[in-house]
Amino acid sequence: MKTLPPVDVVIVGGGWTGLLMAKELGTRTSLSIVVLERGQPRQTDDYGGDMDELDYAVRLHMMQNASQETVTLRHNPGERALPLRQFGGFLPGAGIGGAGEHWNGVFPRMLPDCFTPLSSTVEKYGASKLPEDHSIQDWGITYDELEPYYTRAERLLGISGKAGNLRGKLMEGGNIFEGWRSTEYPTPPTKIPYFSALFRDAAKSLGYHPYPTPAATISQTYTNPDGVARPGCTYCGFCERFGCMIAAKAQPTNTLLPVIQKRKNVSIRAGAQVRRIVRDIDRSKGKVRGVNYIDASGQEFFQPAELIFLASWTLNNTRLLLLSKIGEPYDPATNQGTVGRNLTHQVNFPAATAFFDQPLNRFMGSGASGITVSDFNGDVFDHSGVPFLRGGNFFALSSGNRPIANFGTLPPSVHANWGSEWKKNALHYYDRTGRITFEAEHLAYKSNYTDLDPTYKDHWGDPLLRLTLDWRENERKTAEFGTVKGVEIARAMGAKEITPFSGLQSYDATRYQSTHIQGGTIMGTTPERSVLNPYLQHWQVSNLFVLGASSFPQNSASNPTPTILAQTYRTADTIVDRYLKNPAPLA
Amino acid sequence: MRRREFLTLSAASVGGVLVYSLDRRVSRLSAQAGQSLRIPLRFFSQSEALIVAAAASRIFPSDEAGPGAREAGVVVYIDRQLAGPWGRDGHRYTQEPFEENAPAEFGYQGKATPQQTYRQGLKDLAGFDRLEPAEQDQKLKNIETTLFFSLLRQNTIEGMFSDPIHGGNADMVGWQLIGFPGPRMSNYDDVDKHFGEAFRPKPVSLREASGRKVRPSEEVE
Numbered sequence: 001m002k003t004l005p006p007v008d009v010v011i012v013g014g015g016w017t018g019l020l021m022a023k024e025l026g027t028r029t030s031l032s033i034v035v036l037e038r039g040q041p042r043q044t045d046d047y048g049g050d051m052d053e054l055d056y057a058v059r060l061h062m063m064q065n066a067s068q069e070t071v072t073l074r075h076n077p078g079e080r081a082l083p084l085r086q087f088g089g090f091l092p093g094a095g096i097g098g099a100g101e102h103w104n105g106v107f108p109r110m111l112p113d114c115f116t117p118l119s120s121t122v123e124k125y126g127a128s129k130l131p132e133d134h135s136i137q138d139w140g141i142t143y144d145e146l147e148p149y150y151t152r153a154e155r156l157l158g159i160s161g162k163a164g165n166l167r168g169k170l171m172e173g174g175n176i177f178e179g180w181r182s183t184e185y186p187t188p189p190t191k192i193p194y195f196s197a198l199f200r201d202a203a204k205s206l207g208y209h210p211y212p213t214p215a216a217t218i219s220q221t222y223t224n225p226d227g228v229a230r231p232g233c234t235y236c237g238f239c240e241r242f243g244c245m246i247a248a249k250a251q252p253t254n255t256l257l258p259v260i261q262k263r264k265n266v267s268i269r270a271g272a273q274v275r276r277i278v279r280d281i282d283r284s285k286g287k288v289r290g291v292n293y294i295d296a297s298g299q300e301f302f303q304p305a306e307l308i309f310l311a312s313w314t315l316n317n318t319r320l321l322l323l324s325k326i327g328e329p330y331d332p333a334t335n336q337g338t339v340g341r342n343l344t345h346q347v348n349f350p351a352a353t354a355f356f357d358q359p360l361n362r363f364m365g366s367g368a369s370g371i372t373v374s375d376f377n378g379d380v381f382d383h384s385g386v387p388f389l390r391g392g393n394f395f396a397l398s399s400g401n402r403p404i405a406n407f408g409t410l411p412p413s414v415h416a417n418w419g420s421e422w423k424k425n426a427l428h429y430y431d432r433t434g435r436i437t438f439e440a441e442h443l444a445y446k447s448n449y450t451d452l453d454p455t456y457k458d459h460w461g462d463p464l465l466r467l468t469l470d471w472r473e474n475e476r477k478t479a480e481f482g483t484v485k486g487v488e489i490a491r492a493m494g495a496k497e498i499t500p501f502s503g504l505q506s507y508d509a510t511r512y513q514s515t516h517i518q519g520g521t522i523m524g525t526t527p528e529r530s531v532l533n534p535y536l537q538h539w540q541v542s543n544l545f546v547l548g549a550s551s552f553p554q555n556s557a558s559n560p561t562p563t564i565l566a567q568t569y570r571t572a573d574t575i576v577d578r579y580l581k582n583p584a585p586l587a
Numbered sequence: 588m589r590r591r592e593f594l595t596l597s598a599a600s601v602g603g604v605l606v607y608s609l610d611r612r613v614s615r616l617s618a619q620a621g622q623s624l625r626i627p628l629r630f631f632s633q634s635e636a637l638i639v640a641a642a643a644s645r646i647f648p649s650d651e652a653g654p655g656a657r658e659a660g661v662v663v664y665i666d667r668q669l670a671g672p673w674g675r676d677g678h679r680y681t682q683e684p685f686e687e688n689a690p691a692e693f694g695y696q697g698k699a700t701p702q703q704t705y706r707q708g709l710k711d712l713a714g715f716d717r718l719e720p721a722e723q724d725q726k727l728k729n730i731e732t733t734l735f736f737s738l739l740r741q742n743t744i745e746g747m748f749s750d751p752i753h754g755g756n757a758d759m760v761g762w763q764l765i766g767f768p769g770p771r772m773s774n775y776d777d778v779d780k781h782f783g784e785a786f787r788p789k790p791v792s793l794r795e796a797s798g799r800k801v802r803p804s805e806e807v808e
Contacts, residue, residue: 049801051770052793054749059673059804070680073693082693083679191779233774245772245797359785364765366775398778403748403767417731418646418740419724427652428763431785456682508692 001292003301009033009292010305012274012320014563015098017547018311019085019256020156023226024572026259026266029580031264034303036272036293037352039064039095039313040049044254045562053402057241064092068459069314073509075470076448077332080091082457083464085194090345090517091241092313096270097252099515104367104399105216105250106559107149111378112143112179115428117443121389129389131474135342137553140363140525140534141567143179149566151182154214156565157250158230161185161214166491177380181188190219190221190233190369192398195360195434199396200371202493208375213397215350215368216250216561223232226238226259237400239367249367271296275462277308277324277508277544288544307575307583310521310546317550318520319465326541327531332447332468338531340450341487343467344555347392347440347475347504349513350389351486354495355411356432363431365398376485377557378441392440392557394486395580401431407441409433411497436481436490438501439514442555443474450520464538471504479504504577516560533587536571545571592628594636594662626663629670631703635709636662641716643743645723654760656743659724664746664755666738669702671805701738708735750793752803762790770796 009025011018014037055061064070064087072081093099113120116138121129129134163184164174189212192200197519203210218237220232233248247254261264269510272293280287310317321327321339328337373394383389408417408426416422426489453466483501490498524530527539532551538544547568549560556563576587628636643656643779645666656662668674681698689696699707708730715726730736746755748762750769756762762769766787793801 049797051751051796051804052752052801053803054745054753057747058745059678061804065678066680067676067678082686082696083680083682084694085696086694088617088694132775191775194782197779197782212648218664232775234775235778236770236772236774238770292699307769332630351606358783359766361777361781361786363771364778365788401767403762403765404745406749407765418727420648420650422651423650423655424652427764430767438686506690506692509690510694 003304004190007032007034008305009307010303011035011309011311011315012291012432013098013310013312014096014252015311015313016100016252016320016480017094017542017564018309019097019252019260020565020568021309021311021547021572022266023256023259024569025575026263028576030265033267034305035266035268035304036097036291038269038273039270041094041268041283042243042253043246043257043271045118047078047086047245047558050242050245051236051238051405058207058404060087060091060241062093062095062241062243063087064094064112068202070464072453072464072466073464073507074458074468075506077468081453084509089511089513090515091512091517092315093356096242096257096268100252100561103561104240104397106368106397107154107157107161107214107561107562108372108393108558109178110143110558111380112227113114113379114554114558115139115141115143115146116506116553117390123381125383129383131389131443131472133472135446137444137524137529139553140523140530146563146566146570147180147182149569152157152569153562153565155186156224156226157255158186158218158224159214159215160187160190160219161217162189164211173211173357176209177374184381185214187219188223190215190217190366191235192371193235193361193365193369195362196370196396196398198493199436200223201491202489203371203373203394205492208373210371210373213368213372213395215366217366217368218248218250219379224255227413228255228258229252230485233366233369235364235366235369237363237365240399263473266413274320275323276328278302279324279326286541288541304510305513307543308497308545310544311548314520314548314550315450315465317546317548319452321521321531322452322465323462326544327538329451330449332449335446335490338522338527338529340520342444342522342553343448343450343469344442344444344515344518344552345469345507346514346518346557347478348516349438349443349479349501349504350435350436351394351438351483352436352490352503353409353499354434354436354493355429355447355491355497356434356494356497357498359431360403360434361431362398362401362434365400367399368397369399370395370397373489376482386477386481388481389443390441390473390478390479390557392438392482394482395439396491397437404429406430406433412499413497420544429541436486437561438479438486440475440478440482441557443472444519444554446473470507476504514559516549516555518555518560519551521550522553523551524553533585535586536567537586543583547571550579567573592624592632592636593641594628594631594633595624602623616783617727628666629675631669633665636666637716638709638712639665639739641723641787642712642727642739643746645720645727646740646743647747657748658757659747659755659760660757661743661746661755664749664753665742667805668742668745669705673805674702684788695734697734702736708733708739713721752801754803759792769793772796
């Protein structure tokens with residue numbers, strides 16, 4: 001192992017959070033900063049030839065290579081876990097920009113009560129409404145504290161949308177259920193394609209409050225506060241699982257990299273697989289002193305640093321802490337320990353697959369161009385009469401129509417699966433089919449967690465991370481509720497046939513749900529129940545910070561990227577304003 | 588090294604105009620009456636290729652609804668995929684122990700690679716290409732629930748609708764069938780128009796749209 005010259009800061013992971021921290025510290029201080037990214041180098045220019053469904057969306061060209069490292073899964077602590085031999089239910093990114101390169105760009109804030117799920121629920125419904133085995137806890141931060149950072153994140157990416165609550169004033173046409181916003185969105189809403197427009201009109205006719213989905217696929221040319229300019233979206237329909245060839249979809253490579261590349265104090269090393277965070281020899285100091293990594297040629301390095309950020313996505317953040325023996329692993333039998341607790345995966349499913357008489361021209365659109373209905377999100381409706389807590393959002397997005405993925409989606413009246421009858425119907429319905437999706441909260445439970453697998457190893461011989469994860473009655477009842485409402489909206493849209501969601505059975509790792517896996521290194525108010533303090537600083541190791549959705553104690557119905565960016569901004573401010581003057585525990 | 592195998596197709600068996608992109612370069616081959624096409628194979632033997640072509644053609648037939656797997660060159664697509672990293676499980680986690688009978692929600696847990704699954708599946712279909720269509724359909728019905736059939740069905744759809752750089756979707760025949768325009772760079776002026784009526788711009792391939800020589804993953808690795 002070769003020891004490298006020390007640097008001030010090491011950031012593990014070159015996705016949204018790692019590169020945002022690199023940009024903030026790199027431009028506001030003179031600290032020497034190294035970003036270690038295990039995947040390939042990338043830049044905006046790489047995306048001129050990526051609109052190929054087979055290589056990118058089917059063979060998952062931009063994702064983590066499962067042959068080298070995957071995770072294992074079991075449904076409860078009594079089972080033997082099996083490896084996910086191919087990714088399907090969620091898609092970890094790899095390479096500079098991470099999953100922020102191939103996302104759809106849906107950009108909603110969380111509701112204010114998402115940060116206080118325990119106290120808000122108990123206050124309104126009493127503790128008896130909480131499900132058995134739950135592990136719900138408050139975050140230790142409020143929406144009001146985070147609001148300015150949400151605003152900065154929206155300005156960084158140039159988000160397109162329409163405000164629904166401007167400093168307490170409800171605005172027609174926006175999301176009237178959202179928390180207060182200090183300002184309007186930086187750019188106006190995206191264009192609304194036909195299928196989404198049908199949904200909007202139907203939702204309105206049912207008395208709901210549809211609004212344009214907040215989008216990082218921006219509606220017009222925009223220059224952000226860092227001087228980075230991006231063009232408006234052309235609605236080519238190649239967002240999800242692709243990088244944007246014109247940089248209209250905000251990605252770390254087109255939003256953060258142009259600033260970072262001008263800074264001499266920041267360097268990025270791609271192909272650097274970090275295997276351990278190294279504790280200080282004197283453990284009583286509560287410090288880490290660097291990281292071990294292996295490069296593409298197999299050479300091993302020790303990179304010393306004064307300050308370390310873990311920003312390597314939810315599951316790898318947790319795994320690196322476990323492999324490095326930092327903090328006490330969570331044990332569901334005793335409810336002791338913290339690392340690995342509160343694993344969640346957002347509930348996400350097609351509530352209604354709707355079949356129409358008329359063609360929809362669904363090839364046109366962007367990952368986030370569409371309409372959202374939030375009338376059943378969080379606690380915006382009364383739960384006294386329903387058998388579940390919290391809720392979710394309906395979406396009718398027009399995000400393109402990848403033919404390999406979508407050809408052969410047929411209404412219940414067609415039974416053929418191949419041959420002439422199948423072909424005739426599949427040709428007819430290919431562009432007459434649309435999905436209303438429901439994206440809902442996933443509560444935290446004591447027996448949904450992560451630890452190290454005792455059997456399966458990665459390419460370098462380290463244990464894989466093991467997920468113990470399954471749905472409970474709360475998620476199943478939420479899904480039933482969402483399906484009924486979704487089918488009602490589809491009917492009001494004029495659909496001739498509808499396939500309702502078949503219901504949540506066991507957690508299914510093959511059906512793509514979202515890449516919104518959260519928890520494992522959660523933040524909170526006490527070191528007994530969380531890994532991080534509310535500034536995302538490790539409770540016991542003061543020069544270690546963990547960024548990203550691994551810090552979320554609970555999975556809200558909102559897509560996580562706005563919140564992870566807002567939290568990263570808040571941590572960056574705290575480090576510049578307080579920590580660098582006195583490198584000690586902040587809470 | 589394996590003996591070089593070719594798939595020989597008579598013009599009569601394919602009919603009309605055929606366009607294949609062959610051997611790392613784009614070529615246009617037109618099958619004239621009385622002539623035959625020799626397509627170099629990377630994974631299949633000729634007899635295997637004939638079975639795959641016949642089976643894909645029952646899954647996605649050429650019929651009154653339009654061209655099918657035969658015109659699109661689906662067998663060429665599948666041959667290349669199997670010879671490439673996907674066929675060898677280049678990106679699949681293949682560490683033991685394997686649990687062959689795992690519940691479906693854990694995904695495919697078996698040991699066999701796509702190459703092995705095809706080799707075995709094709710053995711069981713020996714002589715398939717010489718059967719009458721009704722007998723072929725019965726044979727396929729008998730194996731409908733097998734892993735081999737589900738791969739074949741999925742690969743047939745891929746070969747119909749993936750970009751022509753991968754060897755199928757010849758002349759974008761699959762995209763023309765469904766009205767998909769391929770990687771069309773801008774729909775800005777049309778995305779909020781044409782409500783309720785079909786808008787069908789002429790398809791473009793990735794090489795045409797990007798002006799770049801894009802290399803498919805099966806050629807790179």
